[in-house]
Amino acid sequence: MLRIFSWMKTKIRHFTDDKIIPYTFALSDDPMLFRDLLKTNKMYQEGLKLEGKIPGFRLSIGRSYLVFIALWHLILLPSSALLHTVLAKIDCHLLILMAILFTGMFFATYAIFKEYLIDTVALKIIKNAWENHFPHFDYTLHAKEVAKIYSEALEKEVPHKNMQLYILDRLVEMKK
Incomplete structure (x- = not known):
C-alpha cells in the first residue's frame, strides 16, 4: 500500500x-x-x-x-x-x-x-x-548554512562586491 x-x-x-x-x-x-x-x-x-x-x-x-x-x-x-x-x-x-x-x-x-x-x-x-x-556545494547540505552566513554578512555590513568571497570562505571553513 x-x-x-x-x-x-x-x-x-x-x-x-x-x-x-x-x-x-x-x-x-x-x-x-x-x-x-x-x-x-x-x-x-x-x-x-x-x-x-x-x-x-x-x-x-x-x-x-x-x-x-x-x-x-x-x-x-x-x-x-x-x-x-x-x-x-x-x-x-x-x-x-x-x-x-x-x-x-x-x-x-x-x-x-x-x-x-x-x-x-x-x-x-x-x-x-x-x-x-555554488557548483561545488550540494544545495541540500549547504542551503541553510549559506542563509545563515548571508545573514551574518548583512549584520557585519560586508560590501556586495566582497559578499561572494566572504560566503565561499566561510563555507570552506565550515567544511574543514
Missing part, C-alpha cells in the same frame, strides 16, 4: 513539474544574480512568503485558476455522482449551507494550491541558480 502511495506521489510530482508549472508560470531564461540567490535562499529557508519577491518568474492567475478548477472537478464530480442519491434527498437548506461550505473550501484550497506552486517553482529556480553560483 505504501508503495502505491509513493508511486502516486511521484506521478503527481512529475505531472506538476511537466504540465502544470510550464502552463501557469512564465519563467525567465536569464540566470539569477548572486545577490538575488542569497536573498531568495534566505527567505525560502526562513519560510517567508515568496510571491512577487523572486525575480525570474511570473504566475498567471487566470491559468492557475483554470488548472485548479479542473483539478477540483476531478475530485468533486465523481464524489457527487457517487453520492447523488443521498444528496437528492437532503433538505434544500442544508444544501445551501453545503454550497457555502464548499465555496469557502474552494478558495481556501486555492490559496494552498497557489502557495504550493510558488514554493515549488521558487525551489526549482533557487536550485538552478545554486548550480551556477
Whole structure:
C-alpha cells in the first residue's frame, strides 16, 4: 500500500513539474544574480512568503485558476455522482449551507494550491541558480548554512562586491 502511495506521489510530482508549472508560470531564461540567490535562499529557508519577491518568474492567475478548477472537478464530480442519491434527498437548506461550505473550501484550497506552486517553482529556480553560483556545494547540505552566513554578512555590513568571497570562505571553513 505504501508503495502505491509513493508511486502516486511521484506521478503527481512529475505531472506538476511537466504540465502544470510550464502552463501557469512564465519563467525567465536569464540566470539569477548572486545577490538575488542569497536573498531568495534566505527567505525560502526562513519560510517567508515568496510571491512577487523572486525575480525570474511570473504566475498567471487566470491559468492557475483554470488548472485548479479542473483539478477540483476531478475530485468533486465523481464524489457527487457517487453520492447523488443521498444528496437528492437532503433538505434544500442544508444544501445551501453545503454550497457555502464548499465555496469557502474552494478558495481556501486555492490559496494552498497557489502557495504550493510558488514554493515549488521558487525551489526549482533557487536550485538552478545554486548550480551556477555554488557548483561545488550540494544545495541540500549547504542551503541553510549559506542563509545563515548571508545573514551574518548583512549584520557585519560586508560590501556586495566582497559578499561572494566572504560566503565561499566561510563555507570552506565550515567544511574543514
